[in-house]
Amino acid sequence: MIKERKLDDRCPLMLFDATKLHDDILDILYENRRSITKIFREVIGFYDIDHVSLTVRSPSNEFVVFSITPNIEYNLITQGLWQHDFTNFPSSYINNDLLWWDEDKKNPYFSDIYKIKGQKNNYTLGLSLSRKIEGFFIIYSFATKNKNANLRSYYISNIQGLYDIGDHCYKSIRDIYSSYCKPYVAPVITNALFMAPIVKKKPFLQLIVNNKFL
Amino acid sequence: LERDHFVYNFSRRLTHLMQQAGFGSLRSKAGVKIKHLAEISGCSHQMARRYVLGDALPDVDVTFKIAKWLKVSPGWLLFGEESDIPNNINQKNLINIEPDLLEYILMKSAPLFSITNDTRELACFIMDIINDTTHIEAEKKDILKIVDISIHSAMRFNENVNDKRAKIGR
Numbered sequence: 001m002i003k004e005r006k007l008d009d010r011c012p013l014m015l016f017d018a019t020k021l022h023d024d025i026l027d028i029l030y031e032n033r034r035s036i037t038k039i040f041r042e043v044i045g046f047y048d049i050d051h052v053s054l055t056v057r058s059p060s061n062e063f064v065v066f067s068i069t070p071n072i073e074y075n076l077i078t079q080g081l082w083q084h085d086f087t088n089f090p091s092s093y094i095n096n097d098l099l100w101w102d103e104d105k106k107n108p109y110f111s112d113i114y115k116i117k118g119q120k121n122n123y124t125l126g127l128s129l130s131r132k133i134e135g136f137f138i139i140y141s142f143a144t145k146n147k148n149a150n151l152r153s154y155y156i157s158n159i160q161g162l163y164d165i166g167d168h169c170y171k172s173i174r175d176i177y178s179s180y181c182k183p184y185v186a187p188v189i190t191n192a193l194f195m196a197p198i199v200k201k202k203p204f205l206q207l208i209v210n211n212k213f214l
Numbered sequence: 215l216e217r218d219h220f221v222y223n224f225s226r227r228l229t230h231l232m233q234q235a236g237f238g239s240l241r242s243k244a245g246v247k248i249k250h251l252a253e254i255s256g257c258s259h260q261m262a263r264r265y266v267l268g269d270a271l272p273d274v275d276v277t278f279k280i281a282k283w284l285k286v287s288p289g290w291l292l293f294g295e296e297s298d299i300p301n302n303i304n305q306k307n308l309i310n311i312e313p314d315l316l317e318y319i320l321m322k323s324a325p326l327f328s329i330t331n332d333t334r335e336l337a338c339f340i341m342d343i344i345n346d347t348t349h350i351e352a353e354k355k356d357i358l359k360i361v362d363i364s365i366h367s368a369m370r371f372n373e374n375v376n377d378k379r380a381k382i383g384r
Contacts, residue, residue: 030363034371037339068342071349074360078352120349 022064022180025077029070032176039172040068043165047158048151051123051143054169055088058181059135063088066173069143075116084109085117090137093130098159100152101126101143118143125151129162134187140166218268225268227291231284232266243267254283274313282310311348318358319344322365329372339368 022028040052053067065073076082086092086104093099101117102125104110118126126143142162144151155162167189170177178186225244232238232246239247244266252262255276264270272280274288281288287308323340330336343364350357 027363030360031367033343033364034339034368037342038335038371041338069346071346075349075351 020060020062021077021082022062024180025063025065026074028064028180029067029073032066032173033070035176036066036173037068040066040169042172043169044068046165047142047155047161048144048146049142049165050145051121051126051141052165052169053141054166054173055139055141056170056177056181056186057090057137057139058184060184062181064177064180066176069121072117072121075120076113079112079116081109081113081116085113087128087141088139090130090132093139097130098156099128101128125155127155127162129159129166131163131166131189133189135184136181136187138166138170140169142166221271222268224271224292225266227294228280228284229266231286231291235284251280255279278312282312309345309348311344315347315354315357316344319347319361322361323368326365326368326372329369329376336368 043052044050051067051069051072053065053069053073055063055065057063067073073082076085082088084107086107087099087101102114107113117123121143122145123143124145124147126141128139128141131138131140140162142155142165148154171189174186174188228251229244229246232251237247237250238245242248244263246266248259248262248266251266252259255262255265255272256279257272257276261270265272271277271292277288277291281291284291286294287310319340323336323343326336326340327333343361347357347361350360352360
């Protein structure tokens, strides 16, 4: 079962990790936009996903972000909020944990961050998943506009599918990322569903009639 | 007389919406905080005062700015009836964009149609640009730069696709 994170112990004013965004991060968000859009659009709709972004931290702690909704990252970065968003940083995750975007309510920047990430683009729920590989740290973020009350259970029960989608997106943009992570070589994901041995899925059964949870 | 009536009704809608939005003022003759309207409109205090008193109509660009600020359609702000608040208030699937910015995006995108085969996908991409642009909080020049970079990414994308096709002889 997915661990529910307790954030009570975190100092609300802490800056997460030693952060260094790529020097050209704002350009990177947009200069590959056509390719990124084409790739990420392929997975939009699966699990009612309306947003996908992918954050990669290199072994030298340099972050690069690719997003189908780049206004989110652009606004967070230019308003100095990105470094206060707990979902961006490896220390917030424990062993391939998942984080809900709205769970860090004690963060004094929470409302500003959530307004940009969720409300501005009409997302009702967002989540981020992490993956470590060859000294790199990859974060898959997804958001939906679906208003169903049981979405959290739904996504927890489909977490492996979300990882598959994230892996697919990363594999598809690896060549693009390669040009931004020198002198390192962008990692290669070979083990599909690596979550399986770590996340023990709780059996989940729910009746669905006419595409609505009962 | 018709124009006076039109301008007067515009001012009534404007002041009503401003009061609803919390910009009412007991000290102002018009009953609203003119300073805020002037800031949003980018016009002088005197001109903003004329808008709310029904002495003048803003031009199209300013009307769009005010409508966006007050979350109504520009058309309703200009022509609507007081009893008929438009149903697009708070409707979240509408795109509200300033006309000159939309024109800029469309003009920049136009060459892409001649170099791509998948016009539907291109249309989706342009819609993404339009939608994303409306959410960016930045100065106009920065937004235009983002549009330029995005369009350029599509140029490069098509060049790469064409290169690949040439290599495999299609």
